[in-house]
Amino acid sequence: GALGAGAGGGAAAAMGWWSWVWGARAAGQPAAAAEPAYAAADFTGAGQTIIVIDDGMSPFYDQSATVWSYDFSGANDADASKTSLYSHGDWVAQSALDEAPDVDIIHLKVFPDGGGGASLGDIEEALQMSIALTGYFDIAAVNLSLGFGNTTTETLTPLSDEFAMLDALGVISVAAAGNSGTTYDDGVNVLAADPNVVAVSAVDSDGDLASFSQRSDTLTDIAADGVNRTAETVWGGTVTVSGTSFAAPEVAGIAARLSEASATLLGEDLTDEELIDILNKSGSAVQNADAPYAVADGDAAVAYFIDNLEYYDDGLMIA
DSSP states (O other), rough: HHHHHHHHHHHHHHHHHHHHHHHHHHHOOOOOOOOOOOOGGGGTTTTTTEEESOOBBBBOOOTTTEEEESSSSSSSBBBOBBOOOOHHHHHHHHHHHHHHOOOEEEEEOSTTTOOOOOOOOHHHHHHHHHHHHTSOOOEEEEEOOOOOOOSSSOOOOOOHHHHHHHTTTEEEEEEOOOTTTTTTTTOOGGGGGSSSSSEEEEEEEEEEEEEEEEEOTTTOOOOEEEEEEEEEEESEEEEEOOOHHHHHHHHHHHHHHHHHHHHTTTSSOOOHHHHHHHHHSSSSEOOOOOOSSEEEEHHHHHHHHTTTTHHGGOOOOOO
């Protein structure tokens, strides 16, 4: 009996001692780490790629963000370079990089070096290449800062199959609304009127619609800054440019930031419907028109997305 009592008392004492030691250790442990808190500035387009379908790239502009290129207008080879200070594609790329400084850029050249317009066939080949490149790059957006007439209704073209495929692959197609606003009271360029394309009109820094910008209450999805934007040359000079051409890539840049955020926080691709919804809910009002679309604000858009993750998770958003 004594042995039993002694054994029992010793066990109780030992358990009490270990409880005290564990309690002391537990009390000294740091608190469990909270889930990481993210801010808009944390998402810069890192790991994402924007394809610029345009007139190529020039050594007069920084190409450190360029990861690949292809020329459809001339040699049909993996070299979209040109030797010209006039480089619309570089100005477009810099507008995207202004918004998403860590995004990668792919240049697909569809304009000939000698001037003149891009053929619909070359643009279609560039879109088909964009589809193929989704197997090699995490492509957030394809940007088309191309003018192609005017329409006041949703319009299908020979490129619509490619736009639909990109949409199905989780790639957002963004197009400039066009610069013929003084000619057309209403409407956007035909490519921007495709149902699987985000149409972007231009405002100035005050949020006023630019007089040159094509716009439509039913076809414009969002507006962005397209007046007096600057592009920097490799020697430090600047070129000042205006046009819906440079409003569209700002939206493409925001798409890259939101795509990075969506992949990080939800493990999902961002859809064009989500992009348009976020931009219009987080943006500011157009100042000189009673427009049903907003002016895009990248930081506000990413912050809004972070604050409303549950709404955009698993396709809960009603498009």
